[in-house]
Amino acid sequence: xxxxxxxxxxxxxxxxxxxxxxxxxxxxxxxxxxxxxxxxxxxxxxxxxxxxxxxxxxxxxxxxxxxxxxxxxxxxxxxxxxxxxxxxxxxxxxxxxxxxxxxxxxxxxxxxxxxxxxxxxxxxxxxxxxxxxxxxxxxxxxxxxxxxxxxxxxxxxxxxxxxxxxxxxxxxxxxxxxxxxxxxxxxxxxxxxxxxxxxxxxxxxxxxxxxxxxxxxxxxxxxxxxxxxxxxxxxxxxxxxxxxxxxxxxxxxxxxxxxxxxxxxxxxxxxxxxxxxxxxxxxxxxxxxxxxxxxxxxxxxxxxxxxxxxxxxxxxxxxxxxxxxxxxxxxxxxxxxxxxxxxxxxxx
Numbered sequence: 001x002x003x004x005x006x007x008x009x010x011x012x013x014x015x016x017x018x019x020x021x022x023x024x025x026x027x028x029x030x031x032x033x034x035x036x037x038x039x040x041x042x043x044x045x046x047x048x049x050x051x052x053x054x055x056x057x058x059x060x061x062x063x064x065x066x067x068x069x070x071x072x073x074x075x076x077x078x079x080x081x082x083x084x085x086x087x088x089x090x091x092x093x094x095x096x097x098x099x100x101x102x103x104x105x106x107x108x109x110x111x112x113x114x115x116x117x118x119x120x121x122x123x124x125x126x127x128x129x130x131x132x133x134x135x136x137x138x139x140x141x142x143x144x145x146x147x148x149x150x151x152x153x154x155x156x157x158x159x160x161x162x163x164x165x166x167x168x169x170x171x172x173x174x175x176x177x178x179x180x181x182x183x184x185x186x187x188x189x190x191x192x193x194x195x196x197x198x199x200x201x202x203x204x205x206x207x208x209x210x211x212x213x214x215x216x217x218x219x220x221x222x223x224x225x226x227x228x229x230x231x232x233x234x235x236x237x238x239x240x241x242x243x244x245x246x247x248x249x250x251x252x253x254x255x256x257x258x259x260x261x262x263x264x265x266x267x268x269x270x271x272x273x274x275x276x277x278x279x280x281x282x283x284x285x286x287x288x289x290x291x292x293x294x295x296x297x298x299x300x301x302x303x304x305x306x307x308x309x310x311x312x313x314x315x316x317x318x319x320x321x322x323x324x325x326x327x328x329x330x331x332x333x334x335x336x337x338x339x340x341x342x343x344x345x346x347x348x
Contacts, residue, residue, distance in 0.1 A: 019073075055101055193242070249306055253336060254299055259298060278320075
């Protein structure tokens with residue numbers, strides 16, 4: 001009897017060891033098998049994405065690992081209840097894996113959008129493609145959730161009725177959210193700004209890093225990220241500095257009242273020449289004139305448009321021009337004066 005039990009234990013150990021080996025073997029082989037399947041799929045449909053970068057790669061490895069567990073369970077000849085439970089879990093996990101794979105393929109740079117643009121007249125920008133991708137992902141996950149609920153024998157009709165009863169409360173609670181989504185659609189359809197643009201919204205200024213269903217995220221000059229609700233943006237004044245192809249430079253030089261007309265004319269002439277010869281300045285926009293004669297200074301007004309929309313480039317160009325102006329004033333022995341105020345004291 002003891003020999004029989006020992007033999008039974010040895011057989012059980014061997015059997016479970018083989019099952020474990022099946023699971024581990026399939027897990028080790030799953031990356032290779034997934035690569036082969038995806039490679040064949042890419043060849044058939046002429047997809048240029050790398051195999052390892054495919055959205056199906058991770059979910060397919062996961063699915064193959066699940067199949068390995070199934071093979072081991074069937075090999076062990078476990079009770080029917082365990083097998084049925086495994087099949088139900090397998091079905092749910094496979095639905096989730098398929099949904100994840102489809103969602104992974106929906107990125108602005110994906111083959112889907114490349115094919116869409118080549119087969120149709122659709123010419124979406126990065127923000128629009130990103131918005132559509134996120135919307136499609138939400139739809140995919142909702143469909144997957146309903147399929148899983150139906151498989152678990154949930155009464156979807158009763159669920160829909162329950163949602164209908166509370167729809168008024170949900171509508172009130174989600175009012176701002178819906179406004180933000182509509183605002184996001186308006187922002188993307190109007191193309192007021194795109195990801196990467198430098199914008200000013202009310203008191204906030206920064207670079208757009210993302211446009212989501214609810215908000216637009218910008219990174220300000222202090223590298224902090226600010227999320228502004230889309231419903232706020234569509235009602236605010238938005239200035240897109242990235243759409244500007246030139247920036248205005250305006251200066252007022254307050255020079256000494258003792259300068260005679262020849263000195264002023266010579267200074268104005270040299271400032272004009274310097275600006276018009278600068279490759280960063282639009283020559284036709286240059287204005288240099290004696291704007292006014294005030295009680296404490298002669299005011300020379302300078303206006304020019306610099307050939308850049310980039311703010312950092314504008315700062316660099318403005319600094320270069322300011323230095324050139326100072327050099328001209330030094331050569332002409334012209335001193336700048338500052339506003340003064342005279343106070344008269346009455347003796348008592």
